[in-house]
Amino acid sequence: MSAPAGGLVVEGVRKSFGKNEVLGGIDLTVAEHEVVCLIGASGSGKSTLLRCVNLLEPIDTGRIVVNGEEISAPRVDVNRVRRGIGIVFQAFNLFPHMSVLDNVTLGPRRALGTSKANAEAQARELLGQFGLAEKVGDYPDRLSGGQQQRVAIVRALAMRPRLMLLDEVTSALDPELVAEVLEVVRGLAREGMTMVIATHEMGFARDIANRICFLDGGVILEQGPPEQIFTSPAEERTQQFLARIIAAGRM
Amino acid sequence: MPIRPVPGRRSRILQGGYEPMTNVSIALVSTFVFLVVVTLAIVNAPGWETVKQSFFNAGEARDSLPLVARAFLLNVKMFLIAEVFILIFALLIAILRGLPGPVFFPLRALAIVYTDLFRGVPTILVVYLLGFGMPGLNLTGIPTSPVFWGTVSLVLVYTAYVSEVYRAGIESVHPSQEAAARSLGLTRAQTLRFVIVPQAVRRVIPPLLNDFIGLQKDTALVSVLGSVDALQQANINSAADFNYTPYVVAALFFIALTIPLARFTDWLILRERQRRQAGGVG
Numbered sequence: 001m002s003a004p005a006g007g008l009v010v011e012g013v014r015k016s017f018g019k020n021e022v023l024g025g026i027d028l029t030v031a032e033h034e035v036v037c038l039i040g041a042s043g044s045g046k047s048t049l050l051r052c053v054n055l056l057e058p059i060d061t062g063r064i065v066v067n068g069e070e071i072s073a074p075r076v077d078v079n080r081v082r083r084g085i086g087i088v089f090q091a092f093n094l095f096p097h098m099s100v101l102d103n104v105t106l107g108p109r110r111a112l113g114t115s116k117a118n119a120e121a122q123a124r125e126l127l128g129q130f131g132l133a134e135k136v137g138d139y140p141d142r143l144s145g146g147q148q149q150r151v152a153i154v155r156a157l158a159m160r161p162r163l164m165l166l167d168e169v170t171s172a173l174d175p176e177l178v179a180e181v182l183e184v185v186r187g188l189a190r191e192g193m194t195m196v197i198a199t200h201e202m203g204f205a206r207d208i209a210n211r212i213c214f215l216d217g218g219v220i221l222e223q224g225p226p227e228q229i230f231t232s233p234a235e236e237r238t239q240q241f242l243a244r245i246i247a248a249g250r251m
Numbered sequence: 252m253p254i255r256p257v258p259g260r261r262s263r264i265l266q267g268g269y270e271p272m273t274n275v276s277i278a279l280v281s282t283f284v285f286l287v288v289v290t291l292a293i294v295n296a297p298g299w300e301t302v303k304q305s306f307f308n309a310g311e312a313r314d315s316l317p318l319v320a321r322a323f324l325l326n327v328k329m330f331l332i333a334e335v336f337i338l339i340f341a342l343l344i345a346i347l348r349g350l351p352g353p354v355f356f357p358l359r360a361l362a363i364v365y366t367d368l369f370r371g372v373p374t375i376l377v378v379y380l381l382g383f384g385m386p387g388l389n390l391t392g393i394p395t396s397p398v399f400w401g402t403v404s405l406v407l408v409y410t411a412y413v414s415e416v417y418r419a420g421i422e423s424v425h426p427s428q429e430a431a432a433r434s435l436g437l438t439r440a441q442t443l444r445f446v447i448v449p450q451a452v453r454r455v456i457p458p459l460l461n462d463f464i465g466l467q468k469d470t471a472l473v474s475v476l477g478s479v480d481a482l483q484q485a486n487i488n489s490a491a492d493f494n495y496t497p498y499v500v501a502a503l504f505f506i507a508l509t510i511p512l513a514r515f516t517d518w519l520i521l522r523e524r525q526r527r528q529a530g531g532v533g
Contacts, residue, residue, distance in 0.1 A: 051430075054434055056430050056433065056434060079433075079436045079437070079438055080436065082433065082434055082435065082436040083435070083436030085434075086434075087434045089427065089430070089431065091427060093427045093428060093430065093431035094431075095428065095431070095432075095446055095450075096450065097449050097450050097453065106432075106435065106437070106445060106446075107435030107436060107437065110435075110437055110441050110445060111435055111436035111437050111441070112436075155435070156434075156435075159435060159436065
């Protein structure tokens with residue numbers, strides 16, 4: 001498979017923790033400006049796949065290509081690779097001992113070598129765009145969950161990534177705070193950000209995704225446009241999963 | 252000294268539901284009664300007059316006070332110098348112990364052997380071994396001063412303790428913090444420097460200060476090498492007059508130094524607890 005200039009190619013990726021195989025041969029291609037949503041039950045491997053793409057977990061076998069570069073190759077500078085890939089975590093993972101501004105400027109200043117003045121100017125502008133101008137000097141534990149997650153998104157964006165990985169970014173939020181974060185993600189999609197999003201928000205996935213991938217037991221069991229996956233899924237496991245989601249009132 | 256109830260310590264239910272002023276009065280009265288009983292018991296003991304003469308002799312105290320005070324400056328000096336080195340070395344040892352991967356096994360092993368060794372050997376033995384052994388080597392360029400080797404001994408012993416405190420702090424920082432920092436492209440060293448260690452140090456300040464209270468007292472061990480610190484000066488004075496009052500004077504100096512640090516530690520712990528409670532989600 002030839003790698004597209006931008007975007008992401010995952011080929012035959014396997015990952016085990018001890019005897020437990022979490023990814024059992026994942027093949028996935030994401031074109032530049034495409035938004036792909038990963039759905040599936042907890043433990044189906046969505047988070048692990050995202051962590052592998054960001055090289056936070058080493059893979060056992062397979063290949064990962066980002067923007068035309070094979071990042072899973074040995075001797076790749078992982079720090080340089082990670083600078084170009086943004087990841088947002090379920091639990092925000094903001095740095096509690098730093099102000100919002102310092103959270104956002106840490107990456108640009110230390111990993112990119114941007115000057116303090118430039119990094120802060122860029123950070124203020126980004127925070128302003130995301131409705132966080134008032135929160136620049138606050139510490140994370142003074143913010144609501146939705147605000148914290150938006151800061152985490154800004155922190156990832158401040159590195160000017162070409163690929164964003166979102167790992168269940170609304171799962172730790174109170175229901176009334178989910179919308180403000182999803183709105184931010186929709187904005188990124190409109191601007192053409194290439195994104196891989198693991199999510200339990202099926203309505204959101206249907207709206208935003210160009211393609212839905214259903215993960216089950218560490219493999220992509222089925223993938224296709226949202227209309228197809230949500231209305232006429234081919235696989236029995238997909239049907240069962242969606243039936244459970246509908247029964248739980250999450251759709 | 253005024254006694255105030257510590258605010259926010261216990262719930263109302265545990266306090267027994269009294270008004271705050273009633274609590275203060277009860278605390279004052281019970282403390283007073285306790286002190287009177289203890290004082291009476293001591294003063295009426297059969298040997299009190301002898302003990303009073305040999306331990307609480309006002310004249311002896313007056314005579315020894317300036318000398319002990321001057322000698323005590325040596326304890327303060329050793330403590331301050333040792334503390335700086337301990338803070339730096341202990342952090343290095345703690346970081347060495349946390350290095351991942353098989354390449355760093357020798358360094359990890361070295362750090363473990365070091366902490367095991369110096370936490371295991373009694374401090375006074377380390378002081379003896381280094382204080383008499385190192386000058387005994389007659390190597391040119393090596394200091395022979397007992398104060399130097401005494402301070403080195405304290406640094407070695409307390410570095411082992413404090414490195415364990417740091418290590419506990421570093422391990423208490425959730426791995427997701429490291430993941431977040433590395434995902435931004437920070438190197439492992441930058442992650443330690445900007446994300447892990449600042450959080451770890453904040454968390455271990457109270458136990459760190461606790462170790463320094465121990466260190467302040469243990470500076471007296473250096474007197475076994477013959478250097479004239481507060482304890483040694485008290486030794487000299489008491490031997491001259493066969494009176495133990497100078498020891499009490501020396502003890503008071505140590506207490507005067509450690510109590511403020513102990514109260515400061517309490518205050519930090521309380522503030523941290525209140526901050527966490529106010530922070531809510533944390």
